[in-house]
Amino acid sequence: MNILDIDNLHVCYRTARGTLHAVADVSLHVAPGETLGLVGESGCGKSSLGKAVMRLAHPDSGRIRILGQDITELKLRKLRPLRSQFQMVFQDPGGSLDPRQTVRRILSTPLRLTRPDLTRRAAAKRVDELLERVGLSSAVAERLPHEFSGGQRQRIAIARALAPEPKLVVCDEPVSALDVSLQAQILNLLGDLQSDLGVAYLFISHDLGVVQHLADRVAVMYLGRIVETGPRERIWRQPAHPYTRALIAAAPAITPAEERSAGARRGLLQGDLPDPYAPPQGCGFYTRCPIALPVCAVAPPAWTVLTQGHGVACHAVAAQGDPAASPSRVDGQVINFLRAPTQNLAPVRLETADLTHYSDD
Incomplete structure (x- = not known):
């Protein structure tokens, strides 16, 4: 059984300009313990798809199943017990972590919601274990998010996602806000956690190189539609x-x-x-x-x-x-794909050559 099945999904946004079809007839699946990389340009609908999986955006049609159970129209009361099975890591850890809460409270909240039988002592021990698993000392548990670097905040966000022991984690551009060295650390951490815990990832990114580092399979998205899917090496080569x-x-x-x-x-x-x-x-x-x-x-x-x-x-x-x-x-x-002429090109809006800039500072 797949962890995630998406069938003919449509997500539309209705604005003053009209109807925007952010996700158009998308079908995908994620198997247990695998990483599906979803790539495409900004604005192609990747994040809307991830939000629909998390029920943060409501699909207009289609079906989303977690562990075989259809969650598309599931009421929140019935959805809550399933929440522990799928979690999300957002692009900006600074925006997704409550600045007024300590790390301990941030990590204990999902534990309290998904495992109400857990004692206070057991929850505290679990928080310490989560911090150590993502490469942070348990001594930082009483600090606030602003006291950490961007890479450390993302580690905390990953620990929060792992707290309920999910089968699937949706990673929405989790390294795009970090510099290259921190990107490598977070990607290696995600890979190690997958090896240790068997968690599956829907990994969303605009950077095909980042996806190639982590994904087992790749789905390429353009203007709301999937245009190609395949094994990572096949897609790359x-x-x-x-x-x-x-x-x-x-x-x-x-x-x-x-x-x-x-x-x-x-x-x-x-x-x-x-x-x-x-x-x-x-x-x-x-x-x-x-x-x-x-x-x-x-x-x-x-x-x-x-x-x-x-x-x-x-x-x-x-x-x-x-x-x-x-x-x-x-x-x-x-046809030479590298040099074939492009048809119906949009007009050039800005073009520079041999640009030099001097500053008085």
């Missing part, structure tokens, strides 16, 4: 969707073998996200895609299974087959 390829090519190269010329990277993905209030009629990526076909402008792509566990929503890929098995061809022509 043999991406099928042009948007996934663009994300990977834009990631910083670590080794000489991964180097790409700056010119090639600039040609991969141009233009901005379409207006989410008025998305394209067909494929949402059509206006930025280097290999778009005429059908892309009028019909949303169907889901194409390439290999076991690897699927993509792309008309061009469906027409040419698995790009890992043969060169990319559309209408008989070999």
Whole structure:
């Protein structure tokens, strides 16, 4: 049985401008003890999906199941006993930790709510254990959140999420507010906790490199829809969707073998996200895609299974087959994803070259 099942989920926000389809017909699952990485640009609907899983955003349609139980319309009274099974780590630990409460009270609150039979002494011992598990001394339990660094606050937030011993933790950009060295520490901590406790993660990030470090499987999201899913190594080494390829090519190269010329990277993905209030009629990526076909402008792509566990929503890929098995061809022509011209580009709003700035300070 999966820890999490999401079936045909839709989440809409109604504003003065109209209806925003933040999550559109998304289906995903997370197995016990695995990490599903959810990646995409800012504004693509990743966080809305995570909030819907946590019941912080109400779905318009679709189903969310935790350990096989449908929680989509579950009343809060009946949902409370299940809360211990799924928890969340937010992007900004400073905003998610009550500044007026000590660390001990922050960590003991979920214990009190999910395990009312726990004695005060047992709860205090559990708080000390949680702090030590995330790499902090139990001596800091009486301090307030503002007395800690950003990385330490995120460790406290992780400890709070682990307090009820959940089966699933939704991590919404948990390292994006931290510098690189702290990011590595938190990612390693999450990996160690997963190995020790068997917890599963829905790991949300805009950084494919961060997801590659931790995830077992990857789901790529664009304009509210999942455009590709697959095992981490398959997605990283043999991406099928042009948007996934663009994300990977834009990631910083670590080794000489991964180097790409700056010119090639600039040609991969141009233009901005379409207006989410008025998305394209067909494929949402059509206006930025280097290999778009005429059908892309009028019909949303169907889901194409390439290999076991690897699927993509792309008309061009469906027409040419698995790009890992043969060169990319559309209408008989070999397509170079790195240098193919981009169609229907948005106008350039700002461009600089050889910019120099001097300060009097």
